[in-house]
Amino acid sequence: MTITHPQGFEAAGIAAGIKRTGALDLALVVNRGPAQQAAAVFTSNRAQANPIIWSRQVAADGIVSAIVLNSGGANCFTGPEGFQVTHRTAEAAASGLGVAAGDVLVCSTGLIGDQLDGEVLEEGVVSAIARLSSDDGGGDDAARAIMTTDTTPKQVVVVGDGWSIGGMAKGAGMLAPGLATMLVVVTTDAALSAADLDSALRAATRVTFDRLDSDGCMSTNDQVTLLASGASDVAPEPTEFAAALTEACRSLAMQLQADAEGASHxxxxxxxxxxxxxxxxxxxxxxxxxxxxxxxxxxxxxxxxxxxxxxxxxxxxxxxxxxxxxxxxxxxxxxxxxxxxxxxxxxxxxxxxxxxxxxxxxxxxxxxxxxxxxxxxxxxxxxxx
CATH class of the missing domain: 3.10.20.340 (ArgJ beta chain, C-terminal domain)
Known part of the structure; x- marks a missing residue:
């Protein structure tokens, strides 16, 4: 039941030392291909964190090889130094994986205004690369590493005809449209173009994450990313894939709602x-x-x-x-x-x-x-x- 269920993906979650508690706080998801098609949607908040600014540029061409996500700090309103930390994180992943930094997404979640330590993140990425795994353990650790006030990881798998979708999400507060302090990574081994992925993702988020309004507070760091490896060599009908993706997103959205901070209804x-x-x-x-x-x-x-x-x-x-x-x-x-x-x-x-x-x-x-x-x-x- 993890993001590594679809073929072609590896993941890891480690304790990089970002959180003072020593908990898991850095996740890495890698698309080993053969394709690296991708789509992403981002918060509509005008106040956007450095990882959002970076990742918008990376996702623009529809090619993504990996995504690094950290909890323990939002890297928002941290100035040029904060953007350099994001860039440095992507460069560390690119160097260790043998890919281009411009094909590495970065996501952060946590307290706004706290400066992240670039050296800690860089060393964490190196450690995560060494721990990459295609089994459920790697995916489960990744889902736990992105948690902040969450009480439980959120994960889903939807199986199609010869292909599948896996997903993980975090979020327990600041859940409002503009997507919801929500980070989501969805993987699939379906063989689809970036354009088809983008169309399906926007249709799915419109009726799931965008309809989740837990507390009316819009985050600066929301990002939903869809990665496709094409490893199944199966190209489902776009409408069939969109329906399965919507099912996966709905499951994750309902898991987010059920874990909303302090809620009793x-x-x-x-x-x-x-x-x-x-x-x-x-x-x-x-x-x-x-x-x-x-x-x-x-x-x-x-x-x-x-x-x-x-x-x-x-x-x-x-x-x-x-x-x-x-x-x-x-x-x-x-x-x-x-x-x-x-x-x-x-x-x-x-x-x-x-x-x-x-x-x-x-x-x-x-x-x-x-x-x-x-x-x-x-x-x-x-x-x-």
Whole structure:
């Protein structure tokens, strides 16, 4: 169940000494080919970390040989020295692997504003190259090495007809569109062009990671990378591959949601009857980012009034006095008025479903979020200590 399941990939995860705890903190994933096709999507935050700036340039030609990922420091707002650390990391990987530095992606995650030690990263890359493995152990170590406040690694494998997809992700906070402090690496041994990979990846992230809005806070370091080795020598139909990729991304996104910092409820906000899909997304997002609603769910309170108040702030066309709201299968609001008693709603399970029926059109979308808890506030106030 790791990124090394597809043929042609090796991975490693080591303790390079970036984290003071001595935990695994540097991962390396290498595409041994025969092809090195790739695609990537990045955070839309205007404040972007040095690895994002570097990796945008690397990914532009659709050729990637390897990716280095570190936890323990975001390398964001660290000036020219920070960019040199990123460059130095890529050069170390390139030298040890016999590839071009311009074909090595770099990702970082952790605290913003802390300068990373280039020598530690360089030595870590050398150690990781020596530990590269195509078995599950290497992939599992890599998935653990990119964790920050995560409590568990996130991994997935989807098997196609003669080809497969593997993936790993990290993220437990700052999960919001613009991708979500989220790093994702997906591998496949399918034989596809960079253009096909790019199309499939953008379609998959649009309905998975971009719909995950845990706390409304957009990261500076988000990156989702798709690497294809072509080692299976099988070229699936693009639509078939896109469906499998979406399945893999959805699994990883749901694992991210389930591990969100301090959360006690995983909330799916389903919006139906919108004029357009974008309208449905806007409506769902307005509820997902409403702290009063999220606090009510934490208290097991089906306060549907906070749902209507939140969607009333959007520009989506609908009549607020025709809206229905259901929570965990109980319609508590019908046509903008009370319906079933609130006591009929059981919000004690972790899984929470909110259905908003706008009665304005035929489009729909689902946004995934979490409740707002005491533990979330504590974890994010004590994160740097």
């Amino acid at each position: 995983d909330i799916a906000i389903e919006v139906v009857g919108a004029v357009t899909e974008d309208d449905a997304v806007e409506v769902g997002r307005s509820v997902a980012r409403n702290n009063l609603f999220k606090a009510a769910i934490f208290g097991n309170d089906p306060n549907w009034g906070r749902v209507l108040a939140a969607i009333g702030t959007t520009s989506a066309p609908f009549d607020p006095y025709l809206v229905d709201v259901s929570m965990n299968g109980v319609r508590v609001c019908h046509a903008g008025r009370p319906d079933a008693p609130r006591d009929d709603v059981d919000l004690t399970p972790r899984a929470t479903h909110v259905l908003i029926e706008l009665h304005a059109g035929e489009a729909s979308a689902t946004i995934f979020t979490n409740d707002l808890t005491h533990d979330y506030v504590h974890e994010n106030s004590a994160y740097a200590s």
